[in-house]
Structures are given as C-alpha cells and as structure tokens.
Amino acid sequence: MTGFLTIVVVTLGVILLGKVLKIFELSGELRGADANAVTTKDNRTQGALVMLFGLGFLAFVIHQFYKFKDMMLPVSASEHGVQTDMLLSVSFWVIIPMFFITHILLIYFAYKYYYRPERKATFFAHSTKLELIWTVVPTVVLTTLIVYGISTWNKIMAPAAEDAMVVELYAKQFDWTGRYAGEDNKLGRSGYRLIEGANVLGVDMTDGHAQDDKVARGELHLPVNKEVSFKFHSRDVIHSAYMPHFRTQMNCVPGMTTQFHFKPTITTEQMRKETNNPEFDYILLCNKICGSAHYNMQMTIIVESEEDFNKWLEGKKTLAQELGGADVAVDAQPHADAAIDAHDDATTDSDSLDVQHP
Amino acid sequence: MAEHHDNHHHHPHHEEGFLSKWVFSQDHKMISKQFLVTAIIMGVVGMLLSTMFRLQLGWPGQSFPILETILGKWAPDGVLDPNMYLALVTIHGTIIVFMVLTGGLSGTFANLLIPLQIGARDMASGFINMLSYWFFFLSSAVMFASLFVETGPASGGWTVYPPLSALPQAIPGSGLGMTLWLVSMSLFIVSSLLGGLNYIVTVINLRTKGMSMWRLPLTVWALLITAVLGVLSFPVLFSAALLLIFDRSLGTSFYLSEIHIGGQALENVGGSPILYEHLFWFLGHPEVYIILLPALGITSEVISTNSRKPIFGYKAMVGSILAIAFLSFIVWGHHMFVTGMNPFLGSVFTFTTLLVAIPSAVKVFNYLTTLWKGNIVFTPGTLFAIGLVSTFITGGLTGIILGDSALDINIHDTYFVVAHFHIVMGASAIFGMFAGVYHWFPKMYGRMMNKNLGYMHFWLTITSVYGVFFPMHFLGLAGIPRRYYSNTAFPLFDDFIDVNSMISVFAIIGAVAQVIFIFNFFYSIYKGNKATQNPWKSNTLEWTTPVEHIHGNWPGAIPEVQRWAYDYSRPDKDQDFVPQDVPLEPGEEAH
Numbered sequence A: 001m002t003g004f005l006t007i008v009v010v011t012l013g014v015i016l017l018g019k020v021l022k023i024f025e026l027s028g029e030l031r032g033a034d035a036n037a038v039t040t041k042d043n044r045t046q047g048a049l050v051m052l053f054g055l056g057f058l059a060f061v062i063h064q065f066y067k068f069k070d071m072m073l074p075v076s077a078s079e080h081g082v083q084t085d086m087l088l089s090v091s092f093w094v095i096i097p098m099f100f101i102t103h104i105l106l107i108y109f110a111y112k113y114y115y116r117p118e119r120k121a122t123f124f125a126h127s128t129k130l131e132l133i134w135t136v137v138p139t140v141v142l143t144t145l146i147v148y149g150i151s152t153w154n155k156i157m158a159p160a161a162e163d164a165m166v167v168e169l170y171a172k173q174f175d176w177t178g179r180y181a182g183e184d185n186k187l188g189r190s191g192y193r194l195i196e197g198a199n200v201l202g203v204d205m206t207d208g209h210a211q212d213d214k215v216a217r218g219e220l221h222l223p224v225n226k227e228v229s230f231k232f233h234s235r236d237v238i239h240s241a242y243m244p245h246f247r248t249q250m251n252c253v254p255g256m257t258t259q260f261h262f263k264p265t266i267t268t269e270q271m272r273k274e275t276n277n278p279e280f281d282y283i284l285l286c287n288k289i290c291g292s293a294h295y296n297m298q299m300t301i302i303v304e305s306e307e308d309f310n311k312w313l314e315g316k317k318t319l320a321q322e323l324g325g326a327d328v329a330v331d332a333q334p335h336a337d338a339a340i341d342a343h344d345d346a347t348t349d350s351d352s353l354d355v356q357h358p
Numbered sequence B: 001m002a003e004h005h006d007n008h009h010h011h012p013h014h015e016e017g018f019l020s021k022w023v024f025s026q027d028h029k030m031i032s033k034q035f036l037v038t039a040i041i042m043g044v045v046g047m048l049l050s051t052m053f054r055l056q057l058g059w060p061g062q063s064f065p066i067l068e069t070i071l072g073k074w075a076p077d078g079v080l081d082p083n084m085y086l087a088l089v090t091i092h093g094t095i096i097v098f099m100v101l102t103g104g105l106s107g108t109f110a111n112l113l114i115p116l117q118i119g120a121r122d123m124a125s126g127f128i129n130m131l132s133y134w135f136f137f138l139s140s141a142v143m144f145a146s147l148f149v150e151t152g153p154a155s156g157g158w159t160v161y162p163p164l165s166a167l168p169q170a171i172p173g174s175g176l177g178m179t180l181w182l183v184s185m186s187l188f189i190v191s192s193l194l195g196g197l198n199y200i201v202t203v204i205n206l207r208t209k210g211m212s213m214w215r216l217p218l219t220v221w222a223l224l225i226t227a228v229l230g231v232l233s234f235p236v237l238f239s240a241a242l243l244l245i246f247d248r249s250l251g252t253s254f255y256l257s258e259i260h261i262g263g264q265a266l267e268n269v270g271g272s273p274i275l276y277e278h279l280f281w282f283l284g285h286p287e288v289y290i291i292l293l294p295a296l297g298i299t300s301e302v303i304s305t306n307s308r309k310p311i312f313g314y315k316a317m318v319g320s321i322l323a324i325a326f327l328s329f330i331v332w333g334h335h336m337f338v339t340g341m342n343p344f345l346g347s348v349f350t351f352t353t354l355l356v357a358i359p360s361a362v363k364v365f366n367y368l369t370t371l372w373k374g375n376i377v378f379t380p381g382t383l384f385a386i387g388l389v390s391t392f393i394t395g396g397l398t399g400i401i402l403g404d405s406a407l408d409i410n411i412h413d414t415y416f417v418v419a420h421f422h423i424v425m426g427a428s429a430i431f432g433m434f435a436g437v438y439h440w441f442p443k444m445y446g447r448m449m450n451k452n453l454g455y456m457h458f459w460l461t462i463t464s465v466y467g468v469f470f471p472m473h474f475l476g477l478a479g480i481p482r483r484y485y486s487n488t489a490f491p492l493f494d495d496f497i498d499v500n501s502m503i504s505v506f507a508i509i510g511a512v513a514q515v516i517f518i519f520n521f522f523y524s525i526y527k528g529n530k531a532t533q534n535p536w537k538s539n540t541l542e543w544t545t546p547v548e549h550i551h552g553n554w555p556g557a558i559p560e561v562q563r564w565a566y567d568y569s570r571p572d573k574d575q576d577f578v579p580q581d582v583p584l585e586p587g588e589e590a591h
Ligand code: HEM
Pocket: B159, B288, B289, B291, B292, B334, B335, B353, B354, B356, B357, B360, B395, B396, B397, B398, B399, B400, B402, B403, B404, B408, B411, B412, B413, B417, B420, B421, B424, B425, B426
C-alpha cells in the first residue's frame, strides 16, 4: 500500500513539476526571451555562488583537518614508520598549499570574470614563459619527492638483519595464525598438501627446523626493539596483513612467500598511556577482499618487553609437542637437504625467499 | 572516400524503416544517443546499488525493510548479507567504470563529436559502429542480469583478483555470477575495440579540407588518444579474462597454486595470482585515463567556449594528453606495491607514477589561465567543467601520496584510495560527462535543457560529492580498510560511526539530486524549448549543421576549415567568436 502511494505521489510530483516548468518557459517566451538563455543576472548569481560555495568548501576542508586531527593513527610504533610519517607530512606540506592556491585562483577567476555584455575577454592563447614555469616548477618539486620517497622505500625494503626474529603469518579464510621459528630461528618447511587435522599450517614434521616452531592464535606477541622478519603465507585466496600502527602491510598470496620486516618500538603498555586509552590494542587486519568475513579477520598484537615476551613464548608448546612429530624428525634432520629434493614441488621452503630481493 | 560522401548528400532524405532509424541505426548521431541513454540507465542502476550498500555502512546492522523488498533473501530482516554487500560493491564499480564512464562517455561523445567536429558525413564504418553499440548493449544486459543469479553476482571487487574470483568455494558470487561477469566483460571489450578502431580511422582519414591535426578541437584529440589507449590495452584485459576463464572451467593453473580450501587441497600448482594483477593493471591504469581524457577534452572545449577565450596553451594541452597517455602504460605497478613484487620495481613505478603529475599540473594551470580575464557565461555545462577542474586538482594531488611506494604501504586498500579515485576519476569523469550533456544536448535533441534545474543539479551534486568523498581521506589515514562490510568489528574505528552516517546522508542527497537531471533530460527531449543552431556561439563545426538531424550531417557541401577552433574574442573582431569555417580576412593572421 505504501509502495503504491509512493508511486502515485512521485508520479503526481513529476507531472506537477513538468507543468510548472512549462508555464515558466512559456512565460519567458511571451516576454520574447528564451527562458533557457543565460542572462546577465544568471551569470552574476552563479559567479557569486561559485565564490560562496568555494569559500564554504575551503572552510569545510580546514574544518575537516581540524576535526580529524585527533582521530588519526597515533605515533608510529615501528622504527621505519617514523620515517614514512615524516615523508607523509612533507608530502602533505607540498600538496596542501597547492590545493589552496589553485582553488583560490579557480574560485576567484570564476567569480570575477562572469559575463557582462560590455566586456570583452582578453585574447591570450599562449605564453612560452608561463608554460615553462608550470612545467619546470612541478618537475623540480616532484623530483625532490621522488628521490626522498625512493630512498625511504629502499631503506624499508632492504634485507632484514641476520638476527631478526623470524615469524610466519599464515592467512586463511577468515583468521590468522602466527608461527615462531623457535630456538634455531628457522621455520620448518610446510606445504599445503600436508594440512591435516591439528596441523593447520601444513608443517612438515619431518623437517628438523619444524620441531621447535611455536604456533600462536588470537594473539601475536612481539618483543619491543627487536627486529621481526615476517614471512607471509595464504592457503586459499589473497589476504593482506595490515598492521596500521606499525605502518606495515604485505599481501599474503597462495603459492608464494612474501616478506616484510620491522622493529616495534613502543610496547602496548606505553601506547595505552600515550593514547590515554587503557583498552588500546595493536591490531592485525585483513586488507585484501577475501570473502564474507573479510571485515572481521583480525588478530591482536601485543608488544612487550623482551623478558615478558620470552616468558610468554616459553609457556607455549612446541610443534613437536603439539603434533608429536619429534621422533620422525630426529631421524630426518641430517638429511634435511635430501628431504627438500624429495619433497613435493609445491612445498614452500623458507630458504628460497631470497629470490624476492633484487 | 570523398566520392562516397558526395554521393551521400544527393539523397539525404531517403525513407528509413523504424528499425533502421531507431534500433539498428548506422547513423553516428543516433548511435551516440543510444549510448547515452543506455549509460544513463546503467548509471541509475550503479547509483542505486551504492545507495543500498551505503545504508549498511552508515547504519551497520540496522534493519531497512526496503532492502528486503528489493533484495529478498540477500537482506533477511532488512539487514544486508555480507556476501551481497561485496556483490553490490563489485557490480557498482564495474558498471560505473566500464558501462557508464568508458562505454557511455566515449561511446556518446566520440560518436557525436568526431564526425561533426572534423567535418565528416559519418564514421568510417557505420556498420561496425552499430555493432559496437549492440555489443555494448548486450554486455550491459548480461551484467544487469547477473544481479539476479541464485548464488549472487560476482563479488570479488571490480578488479576480480583470483583465486577469490576463480573459486566458487571461496565466495558464492564466484559461481555463475562471475561467469556472467566474464561474459559481459568479453562483450564489452569487443564493443570497445570495434568502437575504438572506428574512431581512430575516422579521425585519421575523414577530416574535411583544412582540418589539419593542429586545428582539431581538443575534444577530438582527447577522444582519439582515448581510443588508442583502449585499442592497446583492452586486448590485454581480454587475455587476463581468458586465462581466468580457463582456470575456472578447464582446470588450468595460470593463476592458481597450492590452494587448500573447503577442506580440500586443489591440484593446481605453479600458477600465480600476481600474474593476473599485472595483466589486469596493464589495462587498469590506462583505463582510468580512458575514462578521464574524454572528460578533460570536453572541459577544454566547454571552458574555452564559455569563457569566450581561446584555450590557453593549445599545443601544451595536446602535448600533455600525449604525455599522460604514454606514461599511463608504465605506471601500473603502483597498484601492486605491497603484493610482494620485487622492491626495485616499486622504485621504478614510484618514479614513473609521480611523473604523471607534471602533465596533469600543466593541464590545471592551463584551465586556470583560460578562465583568467575571460568573460564567463555560466551555463550548467560551464559549472560542471569548473567542477571538474576542482575535483581533478583535489584528487590528483592525493595521487602524489599514493604513488609514493613508501607511503602506499600504509594506505593501500584503505578509504584513502577510495577517496582518491572517486574524486579524481569518478567525480571528474561524471562532471565531464554532465558538462558534455548540457553543452551538446541542443545538438543531440534540437532542444534546450532547463537551465535552472541544471544549476540546482550542479550545486547539489558537487556538495554531495565532496560531502561523501572528502572525509574518506581521513578514514583511510586512520587505517580503515576498503571493502569492509562494517567497521564494527574493531573498537579502534568506533570514532568514525557518525562520520559514516553523515557520508551516507550525503550519498542519498547526491542520489536524489540525480533525479533532477534525469527528469530534466527526458522532459527536455520532448518538451524543451527549441534550440537555435549555435546556442553557445561556438566555433566548432558541429554548430554549422542544421538543428534537425539529417543523414550525412550537412545538407550541402562539407564546410572547409580555415582556422583553429579557438578564435574567441579576437581583438581585431567585433564579434567574440569566429567559427572555424570563416575564411581569414585579407591581412588576418591565422593563429
Ligand atoms: C597525479 C596523478 C595520479 C597519481 C600519482 C595516482 C596514483 C595512484 C595510485 C598510486 C593508486 C594506487 C593506490 C593503492 O591502491 O594503494 C591509485 C589508485 C587509483 N587511481 Fe590514481 N593516480 C593519479 C591520477 C589518477 C587519475 C587521473 C585517475 C582516473 C582518471 C586515477 C584513478 C585511480 C583508480 C581508479 C584507482 C583505484 C584502483 C583500485 O585499487 O581499485 N588516478 N592512483
């Protein structure tokens, strides 16, 4: 019933609008003018509206920067993030003035030069000097940004330190699993065909390096001020490991290993004080569309002192304890290399990661 | 060719059947109108889809009975289903990007303006031109039909990355819905190639006497380069789609490797989803310029005509179109900085990407200088063209941030990207399209659109565009990912609940504002005031054709071109415009 009524009302409205328009246009024609010709009054009004809306828009932009100031991410909790934040500020300081200068010119010109029959526009079709200026100036500014940007990027993407702690982040619809490499700081091989029962990561328990690996779900703990070298995997579709507080993101792609390394610099405790929020937690989100629960594929990250971290990690069972693969492995260890060859091609092994570096 | 044309004009009034005049027309003007009306219909569909998912984003989890009425089982109790949310986002993006802003924008204006502005009786091949439209129509129809599939339409985002798009186990939309998506896109690519080749051949071969390349209006330059971009890049998308079809249906492993899904290990090994991303973005980035360049060309024309001033730096404008087009083929990797591709490539793509800002800056400054000391007639078209300059600046500047690989790490795939591309591409291209429709409506339909409704339409539209997309920059900087069904799973994002509701309110205002346009458009086709031959006092050749459309465009000989298109307000002339077919006076210098 409401549907029907809506249709009736809308139809009547449209017809009414049509009639009003027609009357308006006819009355214009009676006065001998085309009702749709743009008049001097229109030009003045619209020019003034450009000014009004334009200033309103600029005020709105300033208001937005002000309004969101305190809602942005807190200071970077990773070492490289401090540098990218700096780069971001510099970039903003380049584009914000450009935004205001060009908009003020646009608004002012539109307002000032509205059509008046007695005026004539200035015939000005070309000026090599001006055109050179606005080719060269942006070129210089952009070259600076490019050099600054690329050098920051190269620093971030340089190979991880030898002693960085290796952690695997394993994505699947719709959760994350972390795997610590353990005492030997080497992840045991894994392969998607080995996924079975409790062995959700498909770790190859015949690999000696796998025995001391430890798995974390729900919460990922990291020691402060120690570089972490992440290896990312996915078992089904592309996911993306996004840790905004650490200014870190890397896709997790089935069939290959990706990596990223960073050094957390602020513990969760400190950040809670810093943000004045006792509930604050670092988070890992999925940032590549991956299915129905993409929006809720998360994990909490806890950064703590190395001591606390070690205590936490010690409390965890090793994979050998969890899956009971130790006896096989002791045997397999000396033949680790042979095992790689014998293994299914599809298996990912962390030694082949170097391919990713230039 | 010339003879063919002369034959043509001896019998311009031959009788036509209903079908060949209105449906299977080979006349470029009719085909242009067919493209436009189809695009408007698809535009309405795309916009309604976005309004539906904006309801969910603005008021997550709240019940909207209207959603259940429209979507049935996909919105039980009026709450949108997460899978359907992703499907709506996907089809919204696909329809707007391809059907409205590629097929619709190029199809309408290349068809209308290329022959009329270069002085040709029609496209090089009317038949191929007609096919181009009908492939476009079929493609739109299939895409629309996919909305009604039992398992839902394609849901992997408009970029449809595999494996998500390849495996129905991963998301229900990757079943029949995705198949239809691929069918529709394949038809679309055929349409686009047929159209593009025709546009290129026409511009190169059918220019009237005196119409040298340096006398082409900037609209034609833009449409020509757009067609070249399409012809060079759409085939690559086609290969990407073909390999995806193979992976989906024939069990190949181009994009699939080592997948364990639904409790089962798949046989595929050795493929790479990253290969798909490379192929997709090799089209994907030029695609954004395929969308944008026609809008920029229209803006050049509309701003110059209505400022009663020559476009400033004509050659620089052409040069920047060429530079942008060239660069657009070597920047695709900026969509892939965090895919794990070699970091060295990241540096290269940062370098090439930021270079794009140089020709973009040249264009902006040239528009500004064209307005400077002009005598600006504010038609609704002028307002939309000025609006485009604003959105192009706002959106282009944030490209400088996204193009920096080190910065993209933290904002890739967040709402910052959504803000960037909606403003720079979505809003700019739509504004360009509106500017074109208001400007050339008298040429297309022989009547005027109502100016006051036009003004209202513009002010409501630009207000809602910025109201919707400007705050999204900050959502992105705060770390909110795009393509999320709701942000409520993270307390971190609770601060933004009100912002999201406000954005949705603006989205609804924006949608309602388009009703004004649609009413004005269809009302004016039948009831608008009769147009005069050259209502905007413009220089270009299309305004020398009669108001009533005839086959072959000019009743007599095709006019010869004597000068460039931008002789507005010449100091040596009383009248503030000199059409392109007016001969130089003795002693007058050509520009
Ligand atoms: C100054 C020039 C520009 C630069 C430097 C630039 C840079 C970028 C970058 C780096 C991205 C990827 C961001 C990410 O996914 O993390 C991006 C996304 C995008 N840009 Fe631009 N852009 C520029 C102009 C344009 C223009 C003119 C258009 C359209 C006509 C456009 C349309 C898009 C689209 C559609 C996306 C989103 C793709 C997606 O991920 O779904 N950009 N831009």
